[in-house]
Amino acid sequence: MNFIPKSIQRAIEAFSKLPGIGSKSAERLVFYLLKKPTADLQDLGQSILQLKEGLHYCDVCKNLATETRCEICKNEQRSARVICVVEDSLDLIALEKTGSFKGLYHVLHGIISPINGVGPDELTIVDLIERVKQGQVEEVIFALNPSMEGEATAAYITRYISPYSVKITRIARGIPVGGHLEYADNQTLKRAMEGRGEY
C-alpha cells in the first residue's frame, strides 16, 4: 500500500479503529473528507481533539457534565424523589428524548459482567446506594437492557437499597410498538403477558 500517501493511510487506520467501521468504510470516509473544504476537516478534527475538554462527571448522577452538577440535576423542575438507573449516557439520552421522565438519573457507566471482568466496584453503585440512603428518594426505576447482565446488576443493587423502604421498579418488557407477535421470542411474549395492563 505504499502507493497511498502516508497522511491518507494514517487517517484510514485511525477511522478503521472505530466500532462498525471496517477498512473499506474507512477508505471511503477518508476520500470523502479529501474532497471536502479544509474548514470541514478542521471542524471534525478539532471537535475530536477538544471532545474531553472541560468534561467531568456530575457529582450527583455521574452523567457527563461541564460543571460539578449536570443540567438535569440542576433543573429544579425535576423530581429528586425518583431515580432512573441507566447503564450509560447513551441510554440516558434515549430516555431524555422521549420527554416522558421528569425525575433524575443515575448513570452506572457499565453493567456487572464477570465475563468482561466488570465487577460492582467498577461501577457507580456505591454512589447510588448513598443517594438512596439520604432518604429523599421514593422510587428507583431500573432502565437496564433486558439481558442476563442487566438482571444481575438490578438484583445486586436491589439487595443493598431494599432496606431503605424505597419503591423499586423496572421499565416494562414486552412487544415493541410496531412489532409483530409472531416474530417475538418466547421470553418477550411471556414477559408481555405477565406485565399486561388494563385496557
Add this chain to the structure above:
Amino acid sequence: MNFIPKSIQRAIEAFSKLPGIGSKSAERLVFYLLKKPTADLQDLGQSILQLKEGLHYCDVCKNLATETRCEICKNEQRSARVICVVEDSLDLIALEKTGSFKGLYHVLHGIISPINGVGPDELTIVDLIERVKQGQVEEVIFALNPSMEGEATAAYITRYISPYSVKITRIARGIPVGGHLEYADNQTLKRAMEGRGEY
C-alpha cells in the same frame, strides 16, 4: 438536547455529516471515543487535521501524491505503454490491491454526469488526451463503473483518442465470482455471454 455538554454535541454533529453515519451512529461513535484514552483521540483528530497536508495531484496520472509524481508513475518496473482510466483514487486502490495490473493509471476525478452538472471540463480528460498524443501509449483500458455515466464518459474520451492509433479496451462485464446466474440481471447476463472467452 441542552443536557448534553457542548463539546459532545459538536462532535456528534460533525460525525453525522459523514456519509453513511446517521445521528444514532454518530452518538455511538462519540461516546465510544469518550471512553478511549486521550492519545487515541489525538491520533484520530490529528490525522484528520493533517490529512491534506503536503498532498497534491501527480503531474502524470492525477492520483493523489506527496511529490510531483506518485509512487506508481515513479516505479520504473511499470509499463508506461498501458494506461488504465479510473473514476477516482478509490477505484485505483481497489485495482492495485489485486496486483494484476502493471501499467499506469489515469484518475479522472469524476465522471461525465449532466444530471449532477459534471461536464468533461471538470475532469482530467484533457490531460489524458495529452498523454495519448505523446505517442508512447499503446493501450487505454477503461475501468469505469458499468453505468450510463461510465459508458458516456468512455465514449466521449474514445472520440478524442481514437485518431492516435491506440488500442482501446474496457474491463469485462459479467457474472461476479461467487455470484449466481439466476440472480443476475438481463444486461449483465447479455454482456457475460457476449464477452465469453475460451475455456
